Amino acid sequence: MEPLLRVKGIYKRFGKKEVLKDISFELYPKDILGIIGPNGAGKSTLLYILLGIITPEKGEIFYFGRNFFQERSSLLKRVGFASQYVSLPYSLTVKENLMVFSHLYEVEEPERKINELLELFKLKEKEKVLSRALSSGEMMRLNLVRANLSDPEILLLDEPTAGLDPEYVKYVGTILKDRAEKQGKAIILTSHQLGELEKIINKILLLKEGKIIGYGTLKEVFHKFSVSHLEDLYFKVFGDVNL
């Protein structure tokens, strides 16, 4: 089976600091890959390289078998992104922000798609509200709506459940699992909420100081490190790296 995403030998440094070293992995339909690592491990940099907003020194990225660096624009139509750390322009209403991005992603029938996603992420009643009036959890849900506008085959999510109330963490997790399992989409996500993450993901990529130190299905990686839960794995592998 052809992978939806193939990453080969990505190397990135900022100045003299090596941030990512020889990163290679593949993503297939129905994969939900959790990128796990402490702060500064290179998780966000890797996501931004996969989105083309940071240029790597070395390496290749293929989406759907096509070279990302040669066909960036057409391939990004099929890749959605949302991050807890980036909000949408505050001075536009929820609906206006989504209309702008539906043009950028050339969404067919934008009104219908926006309404459908606003209903799904329970933001319909906020559509005429200026984005600055949203809570951080609502802003994250708005980001998720934006990320899903073009019905992408791959979703890249940076801390998608941070700032959400517990019931929404569960709800968003269900939506993501549903998208992968029933619709065959692939998802990459980073999160520090290990308990919730373990319920969603089926593959792991462990990053430490820019290097992959573990990659595979949950079962394979748990077996390799002789653990049975993600939290145990995290502390076993990263120990007190953040302390």
Next chain:
Amino acid sequence: MLTFSPRRVKGILLRHLYLLKHSLSRWIDLLYWPTVDLLLWGFITLYLQKDLGGINMPSLFLGALIFWNILIRAQQGLAVGFLEDIWARNLLHLFVSPLTIFEYLLGLVLYSLFKATLASGIMTVLSCLLFDFNFLSQGVLVFYLTFGLILFAWSIGLITMAFILYLGQEAEILAWALALLFLPFSAVFYPVSALPVTFQKISTLVPPSYFFETFRTLLLFKKISFNLLYKGYLLTFLYLLISSLCFFYAFSLAKKEGKLVKIGE
């Protein structure tokens, strides 16, 4: 592979029009200042007209003022439009979408044309009504001069954006200051010959000085100096080429250094 989508360009235009729709301060900036400028200069020149019989001072000054406003609005449409996306921390979202940098610039260019048209339109109507000066009565030359000044404005806008990408948000003051740096040498309200010799030499390198001299020659001597117009355009294209190269270099460097992710933080 080079791709282009008019719909994505429309998306960028929409983003700035929505912003304008909700912002009283941006409307004031767009409409209030050109009106105040026009009234102030109109009445000053009417007063000066009494002492300088032969020359039509309001036409000279108001025409120059409208052209200068077109330049400023076009330049700021590009540079401040870019800053709006930095302030809103929206660059990341824009450039992880299928939007290309050419489409983004084209969207800002259209927005800058909208702003320049609106501001100059108001000034033209007011100068007709209050000072009996019809800016458009100078015929096709108005179009040539306007187009040349707008191209120059975009070159200044691009170089400003390059500085912001290269130096970070500290350089945002250039969005307002850089065009003004050219003002003394552009011979907007006085002829180049009125400048000290050293300044005259500098003004030969400043494209608007040729456009404003062309305008003055038309009003005072009723003739079009195609020589001046030609030199102005030649120099403008050189500015546009250099500023485009600087911008694309700064943009690619920003992607390499991860600045597009962090700018605005």
